[in-house]
Amino acid sequence: MFLECRDLGYRYPQSPEFVFQDISLQLDTPGFHALFGPSGVGKTSFAKLLTGDINGYTGEILKKENAIFLYTYNQERLPGWSSIGRHLDKITPPGMADLCQELVEIFGMEPFMNQKFSQLSLGQQNRINLIRYLLQDFDLLVMDESLANVDERSKENIIFKIKERFPDKYFLYISHNLMEVSKFSNAILVLLKAGKQPQTSLIKGLNIHRNDVINSHELDTVLLGIMNAC
Amino acid sequence: MKKNTTQLLFILFISCAVFSVSLFTVSPCQGEETLNYRLKWLFNASVTGDILAEDQNLFAGEGLDVKVKAGGPERDAIRELEMGYATFGVASADQVIRARAKGAPVVVIAQLFQVNPLQWISKTNKPAINTVEDLRGRTVGITYGGNDETIMKTLLARAGIKENELTLASVRYDYTPFYMDKIEVWPVYKNAQGIIIGEKLRKEGEDIRFFNPGDHGVQFVANSVVTSEKMLKNNPDTVARFKKALLKGWHMAMDPANQDMALAVLEKYNKDTPRALQEKQLAATRDLVWPDRTKDIGRIDVKAWQQTEQMMLEQGLIKSTVKIEAALIIPSKDNSN
Amino acid sequence: MLVRRISQFFIVYGAGIGFLLALKSILGLSDYVIPGFMEIWNTGLAVANDYLYDVLNTLGVAMIGQILSIIMAFSIGTAARKSSWLGSFIKAAAYNIQAYPIVAVAPIIFILLGDGFASRLIIAAMICYFPLLLSVVSIMSEPITDIEHFYLATGRMRWQLEIKIRAFENIRKLTTVISGSATLAMAGTIVAEFIAANAGIGHAIRIALYQSDLSRILAALFLIGIFLSLYQGTLEWLGEKIIKKWVILDPEEIP
Numbered sequence: 001m002f003l004e005c006r007d008l009g010y011r012y013p014q015s016p017e018f019v020f021q022d023i024s025l026q027l028d029t030p031g032f033h034a035l036f037g038p039s040g041v042g043k044t045s046f047a048k049l050l051t052g053d054i055n056g057y058t059g060e061i062l063k064k065e066n067a068i069f070l071y072t073y074n075q076e077r078l079p080g081w082s083s084i085g086r087h088l089d090k091i092t093p094p095g096m097a098d099l100c101q102e103l104v105e106i107f108g109m110e111p112f113m114n115q116k117f118s119q120l121s122l123g124q125q126n127r128i129n130l131i132r133y134l135l136q137d138f139d140l141l142v143m144d145e146s147l148a149n150v151d152e153r154s155k156e157n158i159i160f161k162i163k164e165r166f167p168d169k170y171f172l173y174i175s176h177n178l179m180e181v182s183k184f185s186n187a188i189l190v191l192l193k194a195g196k197q198p199q200t201s202l203i204k205g206l207n208i209h210r211n212d213v214i215n216s217h218e219l220d221t222v223l224l225g226i227m228n229a230c
Numbered sequence: 231m232k233k234n235t236t237q238l239l240f241i242l243f244i245s246c247a248v249f250s251v252s253l254f255t256v257s258p259c260q261g262e263e264t265l266n267y268r269l270k271w272l273f274n275a276s277v278t279g280d281i282l283a284e285d286q287n288l289f290a291g292e293g294l295d296v297k298v299k300a301g302g303p304e305r306d307a308i309r310e311l312e313m314g315y316a317t318f319g320v321a322s323a324d325q326v327i328r329a330r331a332k333g334a335p336v337v338v339i340a341q342l343f344q345v346n347p348l349q350w351i352s353k354t355n356k357p358a359i360n361t362v363e364d365l366r367g368r369t370v371g372i373t374y375g376g377n378d379e380t381i382m383k384t385l386l387a388r389a390g391i392k393e394n395e396l397t398l399a400s401v402r403y404d405y406t407p408f409y410m411d412k413i414e415v416w417p418v419y420k421n422a423q424g425i426i427i428g429e430k431l432r433k434e435g436e437d438i439r440f441f442n443p444g445d446h447g448v449q450f451v452a453n454s455v456v457t458s459e460k461m462l463k464n465n466p467d468t469v470a471r472f473k474k475a476l477l478k479g480w481h482m483a484m485d486p487a488n489q490d491m492a493l494a495v496l497e498k499y500n501k502d503t504p505r506a507l508q509e510k511q512l513a514a515t516r517d518l519v520w521p522d523r524t525k526d527i528g529r530i531d532v533k534a535w536q537q538t539e540q541m542m543l544e545q546g547l548i549k550s551t552v553k554i555e556a557a558l559i560i561p562s563k564d565n566s567n
Numbered sequence: 568m569l570v571r572r573i574s575q576f577f578i579v580y581g582a583g584i585g586f587l588l589a590l591k592s593i594l595g596l597s598d599y600v601i602p603g604f605m606e607i608w609n610t611g612l613a614v615a616n617d618y619l620y621d622v623l624n625t626l627g628v629a630m631i632g633q634i635l636s637i638i639m640a641f642s643i644g645t646a647a648r649k650s651s652w653l654g655s656f657i658k659a660a661a662y663n664i665q666a667y668p669i670v671a672v673a674p675i676i677f678i679l680l681g682d683g684f685a686s687r688l689i690i691a692a693m694i695c696y697f698p699l700l701l702s703v704v705s706i707m708s709e710p711i712t713d714i715e716h717f718y719l720a721t722g723r724m725r726w727q728l729e730i731k732i733r734a735f736e737n738i739r740k741l742t743t744v745i746s747g748s749a750t751l752a753m754a755g756t757i758v759a760e761f762i763a764a765n766a767g768i769g770h771a772i773r774i775a776l777y778q779s780d781l782s783r784i785l786a787a788l789f790l791i792g793i794f795l796s797l798y799q800g801t802l803e804w805l806g807e808k809i810i811k812k813w814v815i816l817d818p819e820e821i822p
Binding site: 303304306308309312313325328329332333334335373374375376399400402404406407547 | 594596597598599600602606674677678681682762763765770773774775776777778779
């Protein structure tokens with residue numbers, strides 16, 4: 001068992017209403033998974049509970065011993081006093097320099113290594129932030145809108161690369177893009193508003209890899225499944 | 231748009247100017263209007279006659295509504311006369327001379343202190359200062375910019391003592407350096423701080439003695455009553471009545487027979503000083519204001535004024551003579567020398 | 568920026584003198600109350616050398632006092648950021664002490680330490696210390712979550728890095744408060760000298776006041792204004808340089 005949630009519930013401090021309640025799930029298969037749902041339903045809170053960024057929940061969260069869970073989100077910033085290249089050099093663990101170089105090239109960030117974070121576009125900022133997390137030691141990485149503002153082609157390239165390069169890792173991708181989560185994700189956890197029963201649904205995604213051909217009928221099935229769940 | 235802004239600025243400027251003029255234009259004497267009498271310093275024994283005159287309704291007895299206002303380090307009676315905030319004031323001779331040198335239309339109607347209260351104290355357990363020569367090698371306190379600086383430098387110059395033959399130290403309203411013997415000779419007002427410091431030291435088994443520049447030929451006139459030339463010219467009767475009431479107040483205050491009354495008034499206006507000290511201060515003030523009981527209180531010592539002017543000229547405090555005697559208003563029957 | 572600051576000062580000073588002279592003319596005041604232009608000019612020339620030395624003396628004390636207060640404020644402010652109890656205590660204490668006029672405490676300092684350099688320095692430092700401390704405490708105790716999150720999540724956060732991040736993100740605020748404290752330091756030193764010191768331009772102003780010499784006071788104000796403008800302008804220029812170098816792209820890093 002890698003991750004199991006039992007009757008997980010959470011409410012904001014000093015709020016009488018639960019954001020979500022009685023969520024139970026198991027995650028045992030590494031890969032690219034998604035967390036989907038309307039805005040304000042608690043996706044980020046749920047993810048942060050898993051990574052330990054917030055506490056104060058009801059229920060249980062059981063993780064594999066010593067598993068490292070990291071959470072990254074699209075508004076993170078790098079310190080502005082040095083170039084992003086210099087920053088990456090400082091935070092790249094020993095032995096990961098090649099991976100760093102590889103990711104920089106694949107993510108299309110090579111031409112910008114001498115620039116400072118504030119000089120990048122939003123998409124570029126998200127990309128460089130994701131790179132530095134991918135270089136760290138982790139077992140599960142929550143990517144909360146981490147590819148927002150990135151064009152579709154680059155996004156596809158990046159996700160394929162992540163799948164290829166990190167086959168043994170778990171990724172939990174939070175996105176509002178229905179097509180994206182349907183195509184790329186293995187398991188899609190659909191989170192609904194409080195009060196709905198059940199509040200979660202688990203849909204199987206297409207989990208396509210590079211050079212896979214998308215079956216439009218299968219895609220429609222996934223899309224429909226998600227829409228029905230919502 | 232630019233034209234509108236310019237017009238607006240112009241209107242604003244004119245409004246400010248009119249407002250300023252209305253603010254500062256105050257007629258010194260209009261009917262039953264209150265006449266402000268600005269003292270030189272806070273209420274203490276040095277102003278007993280002034281506050282007694284108010285307290286005993288002596289001004290009212292002359293048909294005048296006079297408000298006696300305390301002075302202070304930031305107050306300048308001569309400036310207030312010119313600005314119209316006061317009708318009468320108290321200023322020292324150096325202030326009057328300096329003002330006259332700069333064209334201020336101020337005149338002197340009475341000289342309150344016949345002996346300058348500004349003297350220097352030293353401890354009796356230190357070598358005595360009987361002559362100016364005894365100041366050589368001593369550390370002497372002066373208030374830079376004050377009239378004690380002028381007096382001391384005149385004393386030294388006339389005795390042929392160079393400033394590097396002693397140490398002149400800057401002093402302020404903190405007597406700790408004197409108590410700790412860091413500054414041996416300290417300027418005080420004999421009838422005010424002089425009494426307080428003396429009492430304090432006596433409690434510790436020490437005592438003080440006074441060094442009076444007047445005893446060594448330096449006559450520097452102290453507090454005098456002033457008014458504006460305009461006031462004197464346009465309202466001579468008011469000036470005369472004011473002076474009469476004021477000097478009556480001083481007579482009453484300085485008369486030993488009225489000691490209890492004078493002390494009661496002093497206590498009323500100055501609640502901070504204990505009565506026992508005020509009694510001694512009053513006695514000391516009497517010796518300074520009315521040293522010669524055969525002569526009138528308030529008489530103007532023209533020679534002393536002229537000497538004061540000369541000292542200021544020698545010290546470079548005024549560029550040229552102001553003929554101060556022209557500003558001294560002496561009634562023809564007055565016997566002042 | 569420096570030139571603009573000084574020209575602004577000239578305009579304000581000139582307007583002030585103009586207003587005084589207009590008032591003199593309108594009300595027919597003597598030179599004793601408001602001196603004429605030639606007297607102001609001649610007096611200014613006569614005291615220029617002495618007052619220049621005095622102003623530089625005061626400015627020197629103010630600068631050293633400000634530097635001391637910056638060091639103290641940063642040390643205590645950064646130390647206080649971690650402990651919510653200590654941080655709250657320091658904030659409350661700083662607010663309360665700041666409300667108390669330091670210049671009222673000045674006579675006590677002069678009694679204890681005499682009227683020399685040390686007293687003036689302490690007063691200058693105290694005057695600008697508390698606003699600086701409050702700014703530093705406020706800046707250093709406010710996390711920059713968007714930047715710090717990575718380091719916290721990956722176990723890389725160190726206190727030096729945390730301070731660097733928070734200082735960097737608030738560099739404009741810090742440079743502004745430091746420039747502003749220059750005026751405080753100078754004003755505080757002058758007032759302290761006025762009360763009880765034996766040197767500096769405040770002492771000179773006190774003497775001029777005893778002698779009711781407005782010309783000297785105006786000359787002193789002129790020199791104070793010029794040098795304060797220079798000092799503040801220099802601090803602002805330095806602040807901009809630091810921001811340009813540190814925050815904006817370093818030209819050497821452009822490929």
